[in-house]
Structures are given as structure tokens and as C-alpha cells.
Amino acid sequence: MKSIRLLILIAILGISTLNASAQVSDQLEMLDIFNLEYVSDPQISPDGQKIIYVRNFSDVMTDRNLSNLWIANFDGTQNRPLTTGEQNDRAPRWSHDGQKIIYTSNKSGKSEVYLRWMDSGDEMVVVNSEKSPSNVSWSPDDKHLVFNMFVPKSKPSPIKMPAAPKGATWNAPPKYVDDLNWRRDGVGELPQGNQQLFTVPVSGGTPRQITDAPFNHGNAVWGKDGKHLYFSANMREDQEIEGSDSDIYSIALGEGKLTKLTNRYGPDSNPTISPDGKKMAYTGYDDKYRGYQINRLYIANTDGSNSELISANLDRDVSNLVWAADGKGLYFQYVDKAHTKIAYITLKGKVTDITEGLGGVSLGRPYTSGNFSIAANGNYAYTWAETTEPADLGAGNNGNNKRITKVNEDLFDYKKLGSVEEIWFKSSADGLDINGWIVKPANFDPNKKYPLILEIHGGPFSSYGPTFSGEIQLMAAAGYVVLYTNPRGSTSYGYDFGNEIDKNYPSKDYDDLMSGVDEVIKRGYIDESQLFVTGGSGGGVLTSWIVGKTNRFRAAVVAKPVINWYSWSLNSDMSAFATRYWFDKKPWEDPETYMKHSPISLIGNVTTPTMLLTGESDLRTPIHESEQYYTALKLQGVPTAMVRIPNAFHGIASKPSNLIAKVAAILTWFDKYRETPVKMDLRK
Numbered sequence: 001m002k003s004i005r006l007l008i009l010i011a012i013l014g015i016s017t018l019n020a021s022a023q024v025s026d027q028l029e030m031l032d033i034f035n036l037e038y039v040s041d042p043q044i045s046p047d048g049q050k051i052i053y054v055r056n057f058s059d060v061m062t063d064r065n066l067s068n069l070w071i072a073n074f075d076g077t078q079n080r081p082l083t084t085g086e087q088n089d090r091a092p093r094w095s096h097d098g099q100k101i102i103y104t105s106n107k108s109g110k111s112e113v114y115l116r117w118m119d120s121g122d123e124m125v126v127v128n129s130e131k132s133p134s135n136v137s138w139s140p141d142d143k144h145l146v147f148n149m150f151v152p153k154s155k156p157s158p159i160k161m162p163a164a165p166k167g168a169t170w171n172a173p174p175k176y177v178d179d180l181n182w183r184r185d186g187v188g189e190l191p192q193g194n195q196q197l198f199t200v201p202v203s204g205g206t207p208r209q210i211t212d213a214p215f216n217h218g219n220a221v222w223g224k225d226g227k228h229l230y231f232s233a234n235m236r237e238d239q240e241i242e243g244s245d246s247d248i249y250s251i252a253l254g255e256g257k258l259t260k261l262t263n264r265y266g267p268d269s270n271p272t273i274s275p276d277g278k279k280m281a282y283t284g285y286d287d288k289y290r291g292y293q294i295n296r297l298y299i300a301n302t303d304g305s306n307s308e309l310i311s312a313n314l315d316r317d318v319s320n321l322v323w324a325a326d327g328k329g330l331y332f333q334y335v336d337k338a339h340t341k342i343a344y345i346t347l348k349g350k351v352t353d354i355t356e357g358l359g360g361v362s363l364g365r366p367y368t369s370g371n372f373s374i375a376a377n378g379n380y381a382y383t384w385a386e387t388t389e390p391a392d393l394g395a396g397n398n399g400n401n402k403r404i405t406k407v408n409e410d411l412f413d414y415k416k417l418g419s420v421e422e423i424w425f426k427s428s429a430d431g432l433d434i435n436g437w438i439v440k441p442a443n444f445d446p447n448k449k450y451p452l453i454l455e456i457h458g459g460p461f462s463s464y465g466p467t468f469s470g471e472i473q474l475m476a477a478a479g480y481v482v483l484y485t486n487p488r489g490s491t492s493y494g495y496d497f498g499n500e501i502d503k504n505y506p507s508k509d510y511d512d513l514m515s516g517v518d519e520v521i522k523r524g525y526i527d528e529s530q531l532f533v534t535g536g537s538g539g540g541v542l543t544s545w546i547v548g549k550t551n552r553f554r555a556a557v558v559a560k561p562v563i564n565w566y567s568w569s570l571n572s573d574m575s576a577f578a579t580r581y582w583f584d585k586k587p588w589e590d591p592e593t594y595m596k597h598s599p600i601s602l603i604g605n606v607t608t609p610t611m612l613l614t615g616e617s618d619l620r621t622p623i624h625e626s627e628q629y630y631t632a633l634k635l636q637g638v639p640t641a642m643v644r645i646p647n648a649f650h651g652i653a654s655k656p657s658n659l660i661a662k663v664a665a666i667l668t669w670f671d672k673y674r675e676t677p678v679k680m681d682l683r684k
Contacts, residue, residue, distance in 0.1 A: 026416050027442060028477040030660045033363070033470055034060040037407040038390035039383055040067075040361045041091065041371050045098045048375030049074050052082065052092045052101060053393050055407060058656045059086060065656065069103060074379055074395055076404040082116070083107075091134075095142045100202075102126065102136050102145060113147065115202060126204050133198070133207075135219040139226050144199050146220045146229060151209070152193040180240040184573045185619035185650045197229060199253070210251060213258075215239065218246070218269060223302065224277025227253050230261075230302075232269035232282075241576050248282055248304070261304030268298075270319075275327045278302060283318055289581055291505070292461045292491065292498030295319065297332065299347060310349040315494040325376035333358065333372060335492040338435055338465035340370040342380065355399045358382050359467040360391030364653040365455075365536075366437075366469035366484065367462060368492060385467045387420035387437075388412070416442035418476030422466055425519040427488070429511035432500070435493070436485030436516050437466060441476045449527040450481045451674055454517055454553075456535030456542045458560075460505055461498055463490045471653075474663045480532070480670075483520050487512035487542075503584055505597060506545040513542065514550070529554070532670045536560050537621060537650065541599065544629060547610055548602025555673035557666045559613045560621045560650060563629040565594040573619045603632045609639035611669040613662065615648025641669065 042053040051074060056067045069089045072079035083089045087107040094101055101116050108125075111132035116123045127133045129149060136147040157176040164170045183189050195216040198207040210229065211217050218232035234246040248261040248271050261280070262268040266287035271280050280302045285293050297311035297318040311318050320333040329346040331354070340358035345351045358370025361383055370391075372382035377397075384394030384403050389412060393405040418439045427434050441450070453475050457464045463486050472482050486493065487509040488500035501509055520526055533553045535543045540561030547556045562568045566587040569578050579586050587594045595601050610633055612626040626642060633640040643665045645652050653659035 024414065026414055028415055028417060028470075028473050030474065030664060031060070032411060032415070033474075033656050033660050034058050035408075035411050036363050036390055036470060038361060038363065039393045039405060039407060040391065042373060042381035042383065042393055043092050043094060043101075044074070044373045044375045044379060044381040044395075045094050046096060046375060047098055048377040048379030051381040051393065051395060051404070052094070053381070054090055054092070055081075060656075062086075063655050063657045065654070072393065072404050074381075076395070076402060079405060091136065093136060093138065095138050096140065097142055100142070102138070104133065104136065113145070115204075124204065126202065127198075127200055127207055129207070137219075137221060139199075139222050140224055141226055143202055144226075145202060146197060146199050146210075146222065147207075148195045148217065148219065149198050149207070150191070150193055151196045151212075152191060153214070155192040180576060181243075181573070183619055188617070188619070197231065197251075210253065210256070211258075221272055223250070223273055224275075228302075229253065230271040230273060230280065232271065235260075243576055244287055248280070250302070259304075261300070261302075262307065263304075270321060272321045272323060272330075273302065274323050275325060279327070280304075281321050281323065281330055283321070290499050291502040291581055292489070292495065294495050297321070297330070297345065310347060311345060311351075313349055314345075314351050316492065320372065322374050331372075331374050331380075333370065335368045335463060335465070338368055338463050338486060338492055340368050340385070340465065342372050342374075342382065354380070355382070355396055355401055357385050357394070357401075359385030359465055360389070363390055363468075363470045364659055365457065365471055366464045366467045367457065368465040369467070385465075387466050387468060388417045390468045390470075417473055418442055418482070419444065420466060423519065425515055427508065427512045428515045428518075429508040432488060432497075432508075432512070434485060434487060434512045434516060435490075436483060436519075437464070438520055439469075439472050439476050439482040439484070441479055441481065444481075444525075446525050448525065450479065450525055451530035451532065451670075452517065452520060452526045453480045453482045453670070454513060454531070454533040454535075455482055455484045456513065456533070456539030457484065457486070457490070458535070458537030458539045459491075460489045460501060460509070460538035460541070461491055462538075463492045465492075470659060471663050475667065478667050478671075481520065481526060483516055485513060485516045487516075503582065505582070506542055506599075507597075509542065510545060510549060513546065517552075527675075530675055532556070532673075534559065534666055536652075540621070544599035544610070545602065547608040548599055548605045551607050553608050555609045555611075555670050557611045557613055557669050558626070558629065559662070559666075560615065560618055560652065561599070561612075561625055561629070562621055563598065563625045564600045565598045566591060567628070568621065568625055569594070571622050571624065600629065600632060603629075603636060606633065606636060606638050609669075609673055611641045611643060611665065613643040613645070613652075613665055615645045615650060615652050615658075617648055618650045620650035 037057045040054045044051050052071045054067050055070045058065050067088050069082040071082050089105045092101050092103040112125050113127040113133050115126045131150045133147040133149050197210040197217050200207040215235045220229040220231040228250050230250050232246050236242050244267050246267045248268050250259045268284035271282045283295050295317040300307035316334045322331040339356050341356040342354040361369045370383045374380040379397050381395045383391040421438045423436050475482050531553045534557040536559035540559045544558045612630045614623045614626040630642045
């Protein structure tokens with residue numbers, strides 16, 4: 001896999017001859033992004049003896065992210081590919097008897113569901129459709145599958161145009177829009193229709209559509225009787241406004257009877273059925289319109305009765321629920337102070353940590369993440385996180401863990417990466433404890449003075465953690481010390497910490513970030529005259545807020561920001577949510593508050609050279625936010641530039657070359673204002 005890409009890379013660089021004197025850099029370089037791989041979605045077999053996982057890689061020639069399936073024994077032996085090719089193979093799921101798997105793949109040119117017999121390796125297409133099936137799961141007897149699939153719905157325009165004369169060339173007809181949520185970042189304009197549930201025999205055939213209500217239906221799980229499906233959906237008529245109020249439903253496959261099982265105001269989702277089929281676990285919360293709300297674990301009878309909150313004593317978000325084989329508790333995943341863990345909870349609410357160290361399934365920035373699966377015998381598989389490498393495959397039982405893969409061994413055997421040090425410090429605002437990480441360049445010398453980059457996460461309700469980041473490692477390779485932190489408002493530190501910025505963002509999170517910079521400076525190896533700052537999305541908000549509050553930074557790069565909350569709240573793809581959960585009132589009802597927290601209000605204070613960087617197709621923080629700030633900076637006479645990433649939504653780094661472009665732009669701007677410029681060879 002990598003050897004082929006390496007040959008291509010050599011050709012690109014124009015290296016025609018390799019000899020003993022050839023030098024290969026031991027530093028991480030831009031094109032190394034194409035050589036990075038990572039493991040995701042590990043699925044352990046029912047008997048706990050084998051693990052199938054997704055191995056993710058990229059193609060330097062087509063600029064695509066690709067993936068194949070691999071399999072290994074639980075003890076790490078016989079690690080080998082199940083599928084190969086320049087395609088996307090994803091979502092492997094074992095049958096209950098462990099003899100087959102299903103997975104989705106676009107190897108034929110479109111997304112299809114494949115069934116594979118594990119003894120012979122024979123395969124067949126189970127679902128062949130123009131639309132893409134997703135979230136496929138096995139029935140209890142392994143004879144049927146359930147999955148989601150989009151069903152288009154015709155919605156003719158009421159605007160009647162006359163017929164064009166024969167041979168005439170007219171513009172396309174006008175588009176008639178009357179939905180609030182008519183577009184979404186990463187998709188663009190939304191087609192008319194909904195996600196519906198389907199079943200199909202494992203032997204193949206025509207899928208049977210189970211639901212047809214004009215609402216999106218969430219991932220379905222089977223009842224133990226094989227006659228009912230359980231799923232989450234928001235079936236409110238006013239769902240465009242009340243987008244968070246989902247409930248759990250069951251549907252009888254025979255007569256199609258739909259039953260609503262939960263009925264409280266707030267999101268209920270992720271149902272999973274106990275081994276005896278009598279109870280249902282699910283996640284949710286009572287919606288209080290707070291900026292951050294804890295996703296909690298509930299248990300109820302499968303008819304919805306006797307619902308009980310069992311994770312009340314855990315002040316953290318709960319996800320990835322798996323019933324224990326004896327039905328006396330559940331395994332789940334949570335993030336605690338930026339460390340992702342697997343834990344077990346009894347039906348009485350007692351929590352026991354099993355292991356930590358999950359993550360690494362993002363190559364860009366170091367967001368907390370991770371996946372795991374667990375077998376009936378307690379063996380589990382998970383994404384093994386390291387600060388210096390993307391996710392590998394790990395396996396264990398009751399905390400006795402083993403790293404099975406080293407998918408980047410060929411690269412990191414000779415590449416030197418920046419070391420990552422976790423720190424805690426007090427905020428100057430009120431003494432609140434803040435968590436952060438310092439990344440130092442390879443060959444760091446504490447007796448020297450280094451320039452510092454403050455890199456700020458988005459969200460704002462999210463968290464960074466001690467995991468690999470291609471972007472930050474490239475900054476360290478360019479000779480910078482990099483600081484990233486979890487200021488107040490970040491998740492994984494509890495309800496109160498997250499809501500420190502509720503209806504008040506930005507605010508004291510600014511002080512948290514400045515205190516982090518001061519903490520690193522105190523260590524003696526930072527050149528105070530060479531401070532730089534950047535961040536994306538929520539981090540872009542805070543970066544633009546920072547340069548309006550202080551001139552201590554030599555240069556700044558504001559990536560995909562919100563600059564004006566008033567204009568953003570009426571143009572983003574999350575308007576209904578933002579105007580209710582991030583503000584008390586709509587913008588025209590309280591324009592003063594919207595402007596008070598808008599970085600544009602501080603434009604008169606800005607003297608820091610500032611670059612704007614945004615995807616041209618961004619619908620989460622539309623590029624007009626960057627454009628108005630760019631224009632304002634120009635009018636103020638502040639040195640500025642605008643970098644527009646073509647064909648990129650909010651997730652700029654969804655293409656490997658875009659991740660490179662983002663980092664190259666940031667370092668180019670900082671190099672321009674750095675006293676000792678970095679000598680960057682962007683051909684590398």
C-alpha cells in the first residue's frame with residue numbers, strides 16, 4: 001500500500017537516482033500527510049478471538065481519503081488485509097454466530113452493502129441501490145439486516161413557467177425554497193426526502209421499506225424477538241425549530257405499528273436492547289437551553305415504562321453503549337479531562353473504569369475521539385492513541401492491554417516528532433484550573449528561545465486531548481513551540497465548566513488562553529517578542545477576539561470564524577439552534593448582546609497582522625464572515641490577507657491537500673512576521 005505511494009512520491013519530487021549520499025529528512029514534512037495512516041472502528045468477534053478494523057490511508061495522486069478492512073487475532077498474530085484497493089471499505093459488523101460480516105464499500109463506484117463468509121472469503125452484494133445504505137445491523141437470528149437509506153420526495157415548485165420556444169436556450173428554472181433548514185455544511189443544498197428504515201434478507205433481494213413518515217429516522221436496533229425495531233426520531237411538526245427534541249420509538253415489523261416510548265422535552269437517542277430483551281438503554285437529557293448539556297444514560301423497560309437515570313453521579317457525557325452479556329450493566333465510552341475511557345456501569349449507577357487511552361482518529365487537530373467494541377467474554381478492541389502517532393489497534397481485557405498494530409512504523413521509524421507535555425495552570429480571571437499541552441520541536445534545547453504558537457480549538461463545546469495532530473506537529477517541525485488548551489467551555493470537565501461560557505462567549509475563556517501563554521513563557525524558553533496565535537471555527541472566533549483585546553501577538557491567522565453573531569446567526573446552517581442555545585433572544589430582539597460578543601466590535605483596536613482562512617463552500621461559518629472582517633481590517637489599515645480554499649466546506653482538512661494548504665498558509669503568514677524566518681520548502 002505505502003510502497004506504491006512512495007514510488008509515486010519519488011516520481012513527483014523528481015528524484016531519478018538514489019545513492020548512498022542521498023539525505024532523507026528526519027523532520028515531518030508537508031507531503032508526509034499523504035503517508036499517514038490510522039485505525040478506526042475496530043470490531044471484535046462475538047467469541048472475542050478476532051478483530052476486524054478499518055485501516056485508513058490516502059492517495060497522493062487523486063487527493064482522496066481511502067480505507068480497507070484488516071483482520072487480526074486478539075493476541076495480535078495473523079494481522080492481514082481482508083480487502084484491498086483504492087476504495088472506501090467501512091463499517092464492518094460481525095454476525096452473531098461469528099461466521100459472516102457485512103460492510104459497506106464503494107468498490108463498484110457506488111456505496112453498496114457486502115456480505116462476506118469468513119471461512120471462504122466469498123462475497124456478495126446484499127443491497128444494490130442508487131442511494132447509499134448506512135447503519136446496517138444484523139437481526140438476532142442472522143437472517144435479516146436493517147439499515148437506513150434516503151428516500152427522495154418530490155416537491156414541485158409552485159412557480160409555473162411558460163414553455164420555452166422550440167430551440168430556445170433559457171436559464172435553469174428558479175429554485176423555490178420554503179424550508180428553514182434547506183442546506184447543510186458538508187452537503188450543500190438538501191434534497192427533498194428523508195432517511196427511512198429498510199430490512200432485507202441476508203440472501204439478498206429487494207429491500208422492504210419499514211417506515212415512511214416524513215421525518216428522518218435514526219439508526220435502528222433489533223428487539224430480541226426479531227419482530228420489533230427500536231430507533232430515535234424527531235417527529236414534531238415544528239422540528240425545524242425544535243430540532244433537539246427527539247424520542248425513542250419501536251415499530252412492529254408485522255403490522256407496522258409505531259409506538260412512542262419516551263416523552264420528555266429533550267433528545268433521546270441511541271437505544272440498545274438488553275440480552276434478555278426486557279430492557280432498553282438509551283442516552284439523552286432534559287433540555288434546559290444551556291450551551292452545554294450532559295448526555296446521560298437511562299434504563300427503561302422496552303415498552304418505555306419505568307425509565308430511570310443511572311448515570312446521574314457521572315458528570316460526563318456517555319456514549320457507545322454496549323450491554324454486558326449477563327445484562328447486569330453496560331459498557332460505555334466517556335471523556336474525562338480530555339482522556340477518553342472505556343467504563344462499566346451497573347444498573348444501580350456504579351461506574352468502574354476499564355481502560356483509557358482511546359483516540360487518534362483525526363489527522364488534523366488533536367480532538368478527543370476514539371472507538372471500541374467488546375465481546376461477551378470481556379475482551380475488547382479499541383483505537384490506541386499516542387501523542388506522537390495517529391490511532392493504532394489496541395486490545396485488552398480488564399485493563400490488561402496490548403498494542404497490536406503500528407501502521408505508521410515505516411514513517412516514524414526515522415521521523416522525529418515534537419514531544420507533548422500535559423500541563424495545568426490557573427486562569428488569571430478567577431483561579432479556575434485549566435488544562436493544556438505544550439508541543440516542543442524535535443531536538444528541543446531548553447537553553448534556547450523559541451517562537452510560540454497558541455492554537456485554539458473550535459466548538460466551542462468540544463475538547464482537545466493528548467493525541468496526535470498532523471497540523472500541530474508540522475508547526476513544531478517548523479521550529480515553533482505550540483500550546484493548545486481546553487479553556488472554560490470545553491467538554492469533558494463537567495457541566496459547570498462547560499457552561500462557564502453559556503450565553504457569554506467569548507468572555508473569560510480569553511483570560512484562560514492568555515494565562516496559558518503566560519504559563520509557558522514562565523518556563524524560560526519562549527521569545528516573548530515572537531508570539532503567534534491561530535484557531536479554527538470557535539478557535540477562529542477567539543483568535544479574532546484576542547487581536548481585538550491585545551497586541552502582544554506578532555501575527556494571527558483566523559480560520560473559518562464567526563465575526564458578527566448577528567449576520568452569522570441568520571446565515572449559518574445551525575440558525576435555529578444557535579439563536580436558542582447560544583443566545584437568550586433572537587438577534588433583532590437583542591442586537592446589543594450579539595454585537596457585544598462579536599469580534600467585529602473590537603475592530604478599532606486591532607493592529608496585529610491578521611490572515612483570514614476559510615473554505616469557499618463553508619456553510620457552518622460562511623465565508624462572508626471572513627470577507628467582512630477582511631474588508632474591515634483593510635479599511636483600518638491593518639496588514640491582512642485572505643486565503644480561500646476552493647470547494648471546501650467547514651471541514652477544510654477533509655482532503656489531504658487541504659490540510660497541507662491550511663498549515664502551509666498559516667506558517668507562510670507567521671514566517672513573514674517572524675524575526676528568524678522559517679526556511680520552508682513547500683515542495684517537500
